[in-house]
Amino acid sequence: MREGCHGIVILLLFGMCVNSLGAFVGVNLGTDVSNLPSASDIVAILKSHQITHLRLYNADAQLLKALANSSIEVIVGVTNEEVLRIGESPAAAAAWVNKNVAAYLPGTNITAIAVGSEVLSTIPQVGPVLVPALYSLHKALVAANLNYLVKVSTPQSMDMIPRPFPPSTATFNASWNSTMYQLLQFLKNTKSYYMLNAYPYLGYTSGNGIFPLDYALFRSLPAIKQIVDPNTLFHYNSMFDAMVDATYYSIDAFNFSGIPVVVTETGWPWSGGANEPDATIQNAGTYVNNLIRRVSNDSGPPSQPTIPINTYIYELFNEDKRPGSVSEKNWGILFSNGSTVYPLDLASGRATANSSTVYCVAKHGADEDKLQDGLNWACGQGGANCAAIQQGRPCFLPNNITDHASYAYNDYYQKMHAGGGTCDFDGTATLTTIDPSHGSCIYTGSSNSSSGGGVSPPTALGPSSQLPGASSKLQVSSYQLLIWVIFSWALMVSLT
Incomplete structure (x- = not known):
C-alpha cells in the first residue's frame, strides 16, 4: 500500500543513524x-x-x-x-x-x-x-x-x-x-x-x-x-x-x-x-x-x-x-542462574554521555618493562594506594601488568592531577572517559565510588541507552532525532 512508503523511508533513515554509532x-x-x-x-x-x-x-x-x-x-x-x-x-x-x-x-x-x-x-x-x-x-x-x-x-x-x-x-x-x-x-x-x-x-x-x-x-x-x-x-x-x-x-x-x-x-x-x-x-x-x-x-x-x-x-x-x-x-560466561563464571569487565565499553570524569590507564601494547617501572613508581614514590591490586583483593584479576598499572596510574592521577600530576608514565599511559571499573574493582573517580573499594557497578555487555556507541534501534542522539523529524516532515509535505 502506498501509505506505507513514507514510513519505510523514515525507518531507513533511522537505521542509517543507528548504524553510524x-x-x-x-x-x-x-x-x-x-x-x-x-x-x-x-x-x-x-x-x-x-x-x-x-x-x-x-x-x-x-x-x-x-x-x-x-x-x-x-x-x-x-x-x-x-x-x-x-x-x-x-x-x-x-x-x-x-x-x-x-x-x-x-x-x-x-x-x-x-x-x-x-x-x-x-x-x-x-x-x-x-x-x-x-x-x-x-x-x-x-x-x-x-x-x-x-x-x-x-x-x-x-x-x-x-x-x-x-x-x-x-x-x-x-x-x-x-x-x-x-x-x-x-x-x-x-x-x-x-x-x-x-x-x-x-x-x-x-x-x-x-x-x-x-x-x-x-x-x-x-x-x-x-x-x-x-x-x-x-x-x-x-x-x-x-x-x-x-x-x-x-x-x-x-x-x-x-x-x-x-x-x-x-x-x-x-x-x-x-x-x-x-x-x-x-x-x-x-x-x-x-x-x-x-x-x-x-x-x-x-x-x-x-x-x-x-x-x-x-x-x-x-x-x-x-x-x-x-x-x-565450558565456553559460557554465565551460569544458568545468571551469575558470572569469572570476574567480568562488562563495563569497560561504557562511558556516560556527559561524563566529566577522566581516567588515566595504561596503553595497550605498551612496553612491559616500562609499565613495570611506572607501576613501581606509582605505588612507591608516587603515593598511589595499590592495596587493591594485591592477590586476593578486588583488582588483582585480571592478573597482568597492563591492568595493574592502569589501576596504579589512575589512583596516582586522581590524587595528584589537581596539583600538576600528569598521565604520562614515560609514554605508557593515556587518558580516557571510559570508566575502567569492573566487578568489585572500582577505580578512583568512578561515579560508583571515590575510594576505589565500593560495590560493583551495574554490568553491561554493550553500551546502555545513555551511552555513546549504543546501537539499539531505540537509542539515538537528539541531533539524529532532529534530523529524522525534519526529514519526515519534509517527506510528508512532499507527498501532500
Whole structure:
C-alpha cells in the first residue's frame, strides 16, 4: 500500500543513524544446557547484564515471544538441517520467513538471519545450495517488505582461510572460489555483512607454539616478539585482529570492498581436559575482558581501521550436554542462574554521555618493562594506594601488568592531577572517559565510588541507552532525532 512508503523511508533513515554509532559486543545463546532457564528468565538475565545483542542458532518460538519489546537486537538462525530444503525451494524459504521472522516483527527486534553454521566447512555437501538459500530468504523478505530491517548472511569459520597469516596474503579455500564469489556478490548487492567465527583459542592450540599465548589473549608483547605482517609492516597486537584482517584480505582478493566483517562467534573455554592446559578460568576471563575492551574502542583491524568489529561472544551459558571434549562444554560466561563464571569487565565499553570524569590507564601494547617501572613508581614514590591490586583483593584479576598499572596510574592521577600530576608514565599511559571499573574493582573517580573499594557497578555487555556507541534501534542522539523529524516532515509535505 502506498501509505506505507513514507514510513519505510523514515525507518531507513533511522537505521542509517543507528548504524553510524559505535561497535557492540553481543552473545550467542546455545541451548544444550541441562538446567536451561525459561525463555522469560533468559530475557531477564540478558536485561540484568544490559546485553543488547543476541544470536540464536534457531528460531525458538518461546524465546522470540519473550524477547518482544525488550529492544534486544536478535539474529535468528536457519539450522544446518534446514539449509538444504530452503536452498532447493523458494516456497520453503518464504514459509520460513513468514513463520520465524514476519510473525514476530516489529515487537521482537530481529535484525538478521544467519543461514546455517559454518556450512561450507562442516557439511560441504550442502554447499552448492547455500547461496541459493540466501537469495530465496532475501526474496521472501522483500515480498514481506522486511528487507530494509533484516539482513541475510551465513557464518563461516576460519577454516575457509587455509593460511591466515600473514593476513595480507590470505585467500579463501580455492575449492570454494565459485561459491565464495557468489556469496560476496550477494552480500554486496544486499548491503549485508560477512559473518565470521574467529577463535584465537583454536588458532593458538593448533599452532604448535608458533604464536605466544599473550598474542591470543590480547596481552601486550615485548618489542622483540611483535607480530608483523612482512608485506604491509602492519603490527598485530592480537590474533583476533589478524583473523579479522585475513578475512578482509580474502574478500579483497575477489575485488570486493565495502563488505563489513562481523564476528558472530569468539570466546575462550574456562575448563578443559588434561590435554587442554590453556582452557582455564584465568585465560577465559582475560580473553573475554580484553575482547570487550578491544571491540569497545570502535576501531577496526590494521587494514580497515575505521570499520569497528561488532562481535558476539560464544557463549552465554555452558552447554554441558554438548558432545566432544571437556572444553566443548565450558565456553559460557554465565551460569544458568545468571551469575558470572569469572570476574567480568562488562563495563569497560561504557562511558556516560556527559561524563566529566577522566581516567588515566595504561596503553595497550605498551612496553612491559616500562609499565613495570611506572607501576613501581606509582605505588612507591608516587603515593598511589595499590592495596587493591594485591592477590586476593578486588583488582588483582585480571592478573597482568597492563591492568595493574592502569589501576596504579589512575589512583596516582586522581590524587595528584589537581596539583600538576600528569598521565604520562614515560609514554605508557593515556587518558580516557571510559570508566575502567569492573566487578568489585572500582577505580578512583568512578561515579560508583571515590575510594576505589565500593560495590560493583551495574554490568553491561554493550553500551546502555545513555551511552555513546549504543546501537539499539531505540537509542539515538537528539541531533539524529532532529534530523529524522525534519526529514519526515519534509517527506510528508512532499507527498501532500
